[in-house]
Amino acid sequence: MSSDLDVFVGNTTLIDEEVYRLWLDGHSVAEAVARRLRGGLLEREATSVAVLQSDTRDHYRTFQMLERLLHAPPRLLQQLLFQIPPERQALLVQRYYAFDEALARELLGKKLSKGTKKELDEVSARTGVGIRSCRRQFDNFKRVFKAVEELRGPLAENIQQLFLLPPSLARDYAAIVFFANSRFETGKRRLQFLSFGDFAACAQSMMAHWSQGALAPEAAEPDGDLPKSFLQDLKELKVLVTDKDLLDQHKSLVCSALRGKISVYNELEANFKALSRALVNVGGKLTHARDVRDFFVDLVEKVIEPCRSDKWSPGDLRLFLQHYTAAPRNLPGFRHQALWERYMAAISACLLRMFHD
């Protein structure tokens, strides 16, 4: 005797967290049942495989019907079809939009296009995230990207509002959108040591210090784009390395402040000019989209790797950046201190975050 039709509908929609997890991970009903069996549910509840199958199918159907609503979470709150307690709604949304960092790391800076979606098979193989789950997460990134692309104001807040995500998750999505927008290169071998969390933190610092929203809340441009005028202004900072006097004075100010305070003083003295040039030029290149891509590559190649080979400690780097940022204030004839500090705030934060093995 086979059951052709088998449904269970509650006035309050039943959500089984375990089954939701399995569904999100992209398992088929059969796989999900197998996994639930392995979890020992059968023995614990003294039930049968048929019951488990029927239950799993019910949940899967519910999730499939809910998925359409999950694409626009505010609709989930307004819809009348499923009666779900608010905390359960929040859980559904949160879990649906949660992502695997390994996957997000792979996709950072890539164009969220059909082409990228086709490459997901490889990504799935590399990260060990199921292909169906990969696609769903990719679609989430893309959906969020599309939704906030044109919006003004702080990116994370917009995402939080449109998708009802918890603040930390919204910030992560903001980072993903920011990277997708600016198309930073993150896939190079020498960047492999950086995690998603590192990049997300960098993106947040960059948005916090550089975006227009950071200065004027009623910003005209979306947060995800770095303001053009700011990038243009960064060219003015080149004076710090092109003007020999300024460079020498800057060096002596920093060195005198750090003498005896950091362990790598000699190396610093030797490399100061190279470091300073690298730090200033990274900003100068940001006006060209093509160079923007190399932002993180440059930072790693020209700052982090030399420091690391000289055995700098994170504390050394912090102290150096602190004084390196502050020193130009005392440079005669340097009129861009505010711009400089705004620029260096994000650069320092990024470097400190990225300075690890």
Place this chain on the structure above:
Amino acid sequence: MPGKLKVKIVAGRHLPVMDRASDLTDAFVEVKFGNTTFKTDVYPKSLNPQWNSEWFKFEVDDEELQDEPLQITVLDHDTYSANDAIGKVYIDIDPLLYSEAATVISGWFPIYDTIHGIRGEINVVVKVDLFNDLNRFRQSSCGVKFFCTTSIPKCYRAVVIHGFVEELVVNEDPEYQWIDRIRTPRASNEARQRLISLMSGELQRKIGLKVLEMRGNAVVGYLQCFDLEGESGLVVRAIGTACTLDKLSNTSAFLPACNSPSKEMKEIPFNEDPNPNTYSSGPSTPLKNQTYSFSPSKSYSRQSSSSDTDLSLTPKTGMGSGSAGKEGGPFKTLLRQQTQSALEQREFPFFTLTTFPPGFLVHVGGVVSARSVKLLDRIHNPDEPETRDAWWAEIRQEIKSHAKALGCHAVVGYSESTSICEEVCILSASGTAAVLNPRFLQDGTMEGCLEQRIEEASPPGCGFCHIPYDELNMPFPAHLTYCYNCRKQKVPDVLFTTIDLPVEAIVVGKGCLIQARLCRLKKKAQAEANATSISNLLPFMEYEVHTQLMNKLKLRGMNALFGLRIQITVGENMLMGLASATGVYLAALPTPGGIQIAGKTPNDGTYEQHISHMQKKINDTIAKNKELYEINPPELPEEIIGSPIPEPRQRSRLLRSQSESSDEVTELDLSHGKKDAFVLEIDDTDAMEDVHSLLTDVPPPSGFYSCNTEIMPGINNWTPEIQMFTAVRVSRLSNINPTNQTLNKNFNDLCENLLKSLYFKLRSMVPCCLCHVNFTVALPEDELVQIAVTAVAITYDKNQALQANKAPTEKSQQRASTDNEEQLQFPLELCSDPLSSQPFSPAKEVLEGASSHTGIPAAQRDRCNSWIELIKLKAQTIRRGSIKTTTSLEKASPLAEGYLRHRSVPSGTNSTVSVVKMTPLSFLPGAKITKYLGIINMFFIRETTSLREEGGVSGFLHAFIAEVFAMVRAHVAALGGNAVVSYIMKQCVFMENPNKNQAQCLINVSGDAVVFVRESELEVLPPQPAAAAQPTGAAGDVTT
């Protein structure tokens, strides 16, 4: 022109994209009532249009107001081609027609399309201005209130219960009209939905008129059903109980506690009739209860009474002579004469109610039922209701006479149903024969009722169990014993009823759901031959269903069934019987004897061994069940009470199951031609199978209980957490050569698996109880069985449950004295039941304490001249105390608070959807219903031509049921309500054609829209005198 209907279309949201080019929609709305239509402007290019229309006004007479639904159609404007319909909303404006219900309907309604399902939502405001005094209009019956609830609704008092009302209307089914061949499925579905809506309105209006004629103002226990007869038409019929209800003021409304459906008193004034002896002509053998009739119109008819079966295993006593009653005898007789004669004036002294105020039910005779097989293609005038009216009248007459045979003059818990397959239709009716209290029926103040109860011979806890029939002139053979509770009257050894467990009943342990399941093959046949074969099968099915029920009851060590519902479903090549009931152990009835197996072929060693093995298994199961359901009947009550019954009698009772079973057989043969329920004779393999199947019923997993009644006996500390659900399964019986045995097994497995799956799904609610478990079986096609279950799972507090059985009052005391250790001493004494060996004097003190706060006047306590009565009264007051206790506990329980907190969350966030609870019960645990907003009666059709794309049959039905729930909730919310009580899915007709990728489903649901307030919130309201008088009031203060 007595009414003006005003409608305003505010806005829409989440509309579907109708214009592919722009991905937008140019929506406008048509508002139609009767023959008048208004339109809004087109709101261009938006999926969230803001029409904000003017008030559309319809000036209509109230007859139209009652019959017509308001029809709102959302369309997409198209300049060049015809406008596309997006979907519709039907709004029943009946709730606006009586003053105490809703005053405005306002809210978001799902826009529903029969092909696409829900497509966005529309915000509508509806008002009605009634110009004249409603009662002057006789064509309409505006103002008559309807309740699906089968008890007196919580915030009302029954002034008069007038009795049975019924009506039936017939129309041609649009699906079978010639025009259906050329119109679209959508048009056909909508025509059908609209027609049924109209017919329901008309039916309700006509019933209302009858109620007004009887000088009533409400219908309680209103049950409306559809018969899709096919070619011969579409029948909408309804039954109910006409009442005159009085709205209770706030203070008195607080008295009835949540767990006791209707504790208000009702009175029925009846005229006296000097004709007391009509009943004495009642039949003396069960055969008389079973009639076989062929109606002259060539339709085959067969009625049998279920009472014959259950009651033949059930004893009865006479009411006439003093043999039964000792002191109460003559008085009782007199009362009975009065009531009976009064009731006999009515054509059908039937009541669709299942719960009554304490004392209203005097005696319960047993289940009466009648069935009849009819041929639909033989209706002379299919468009007229006469033929069906006659059919039902015939069946009701049958029921009435069965009740009479049981010495009863009323039928309570009455219901009717049909099962149709092609042109064959089985009409069924069943109820419980009962004797009602004449004091209630004549003059009835509350005090009168209470006095009545104490003066009357039958004590409240067991009175209804006492037999109403003549012991010397019993309608069938049965065993009688003296009541185990009062020792004064005779009781049967088993009691079957269709009603809910009376609140005052004394129960031992917990109850459980008991089902009998049965399949019978039948040859495919046409017309009369078919009807004949069905008629021939019916008595055997009824007999077997009852045997199964009886055996399963005994297997659980219980002695009474409540809420019995037997459903016989007819299909092309088989009949299916499904009986559900809640088994309990009534303290008043004797302990059931075990089940014994007797082999037919002696002198066979292995066989005997096998038999004894089975016997052992059965005995083990009984023992296990007794433990599971906590059935520990008091062994010592005689010693405490002083045993008015001599010892030898008791001994004989203990031996009864053996001694009587032997001589019983011959007598029972008269009625069944088979065997006694106590002894299972294993004479062939079939019988062996039967015994095996008995043992296959798996008890629910620990933490779960289930019942099909409103309240689970033995559990009373519910938390407010409820989950109503509907589950539907369709299974294919794939046997090539099915036999009755394999079919039975398949059917049994199907039901058991379904239950198992429910327990698994709801495992997070443990400890919990599935209440009002309602199975419906349909045979949509050859080999297909469809089972639909609707029930509610309610969580209860396990820790309190353990104590609750023993001494409910104790809990309240404990609560009150949580911060006061010394006081604990007293409450612990209180827990001494009449069952424990507590010395007498402290018990009396306790009693005074208990009764003083349960509102029984001291004068009445004084009237209790014997200490036995005192203890009985105490048992009763404790019982009443328990109800209040639960109330207060729910108020105070952390769960309730947690729930409240969680409920208040949405108001804080931007959630706009209010929570609407749904339950098949008449109450919400931990909450008080403050207002009834009107009846919800909705009928939907859903059809698809892309079944695979919608997730197959399961995906299709899953979505549809969810949509039905959503539409019910939206209507309730728009009425201003926050719950539906007495919710029922009356019909779920599912048809599929996988080859064409098509499916269609019809669902009919109903219930009462209400406003409820959490009892924890009530605490904050101005002091309630009733609550203040109790110690629990103090507990409430502490916790708030």
